[in-house]
Amino acid sequence: MPNSIEHFQAPKCRECDEPLDKVEYDTHEQYEFNPKTGTYRNSDPYGGSCEQKCPRCDADLSRIFGEGVANYFCGKKANKS
Ligand SMILES: [Zn+2]
Numbered sequence: 001m002p003n004s005i006e007h008f009q010a011p012k013c014r015e016c017d018e019p020l021d022k023v024e025y026d027t028h029e030q031y032e033f034n035p036k037t038g039t040y041r042n043s044d045p046y047g048g049s050c051e052q053k054c055p056r057c058d059a060d061l062s063r064i065f066g067e068g069v070a071n072y073f074c075g076k077k078a079n080k081s
Helices: none
Strands: 024-028 031-034 039-042 049-053
Touching: none
Parallel strands: none
Antiparallel strands: 024 049, 031 039
16 A cells, blocks of 8 residues: 555666665765965866765666756656556
8 A cells, every 4th residue: 555645756776676765876076286275176167976876776876867866856646546
């Protein structure tokens, strides 16, 4: 029986077929030392690359969350008849 409290259904991982109630999010940023100021600054104007992974099987989820996890919206209702 579906839980009546849940309104939306999380997408499923393509590898382990488990609903993605949690997503692992790793960002990779690069900082560059500036000898003129003696400080480091982020050398990537877009804030670096990131990886979205399934916490259960480590599958790459970038195809599901191509726009980033925070921008994802699932319009699928859990109790679709
Ligand atoms: Zn998985």
